[in-house]
Amino acid sequence: MFYDGEEALMRQYSVGDEIGRGRFGTVRRCHSNATGEALALKTTPKAALHDPLDLALAEQEPKLHLLASSPPCSPHLVALHAAFDDANAVHLVVDLCTGGDLLSLLSARGLRLPERExxxxxxxxxxxxxxCHRRVVAHCDVKPDNLHFELKLADFGSAEWFGDGRPMSGLVGTPYYVAPGVVAxxxxxxxVDVWSAGVVLYMMLSGAMPFYGATAPEIFEAVLRGxxxxxxxxFAGVSPxxxxxxxxxxxKDVSRRLSAEQALRHPWIASCGGDAVAG
Structure with a gap:
């Protein structure tokens, strides 16, 4: 699962065209030389990680992604198949998702979805x-761009382990979706993942953001006000x-905020979306 050096990567996988680009790296098509399975290769060059926190997150990403996606893996999570680390970059071989992301779906559908969907x-x-939370992994960057179809949660580049009651800290995530405690x-x-998921749900139902600003500081101020x-x-037609x-x-009160398990058991989810949960 974990290997040293780009040579090991090239022995096991054939790498193709670039299909995506993020803040720190690229995503390319690849396939297994042993099985022919089509996959994706996420490469993060270490030279692009000027902040020590970013480098630490990139180096711990494979461990946390593996912990979250090891069998039995949720069918709605992009699985990690192999990781390669060398002096220049971190390479992750993950599920290939070709159906676009939630942001693309919302744009194509007029920015909002029917309530049942x-x-x-x-x-x-x-x-x-x-x-993920049962495996003491917090994603810390839940947003439409990281939700691929068929719905799969991707990109554990900001993930944290919170086992043994270990608290998390540091400003990670994306401004519109980040929780107040992170901003503060x-x-x-x-x-914090439940807060971000709540923002995603608000966006799906309304086509708007619950906390808005023209700049990152203004967004953070709106998030802190809550x-x-x-x-x-x-929200015309959206149910109580x-x-x-x-x-x-x-x-805002974390003690009163639902956990992911509690959100899953909420009557609205149970009545409208319960059949959509698999595995």
Whole structure:
């Protein structure tokens, strides 16, 4: 599973064209030389990681991704097949997802989804986060760009291990989706993922962001205020049960915020999206 050097990578996999590019690296098609299985190769050059925290996250990503995706793996999580580390880069071989991401789906569908469809996707996401949290892994960057179809949670580059009651800290994640405790610089736990999932759900149902700003500092200020509203025009026809779930996921008080397991058992998920959960 874990190997040293790019030579080992080239022996086991044939690497093809680039299919994606992120803040720190690239994603290319590849296939297994042994089985012919089509996969994806995520490469993060270490030279691009100027912040020591970014380098530490890149080097721990394979371990946490493996812990989260080892069998029995949630069907809604991108699995890690192999990891290669050399002096220049970290290479991860993962499931190939060709169906686009949630952001692309929302753009194609007019920025909002029918309530039952949103509930099904929310159920799959809550189920996957609950599975990660049972393995004491917090994703820490849940957002539409990291949700591929058929729905699979990807990119553990910001993930943290919180076993033995270990608190997490540091500003990680994406401004619109990051939880208040992260912005405030406090220690936090795995419920930051539930907050982010709540933002995703709000976006699926309304086509808007619950906490908005023109710049990152303005977004962070809105997140810290946590003034959650449901404008009538954006939420026309959305059920009270769906709004109740979002209030409980986007709750500033962490002690009152739902866990992923509790979100999965919420009556709205059970009635509208329960059939969508597999595995």
């Amino acid at each position: 949103a509930a099904g996707l929310a159920a799959q996401l809550a189920s996957t986060l609950a599975a 610089g406090r220690e936090y736990g795995e419920k 003034n959650l509203r449901f404008p009538l025009r954006a 049960e769906a709004k109740d779930l979002m209030r409980r996921m986007l709750c």
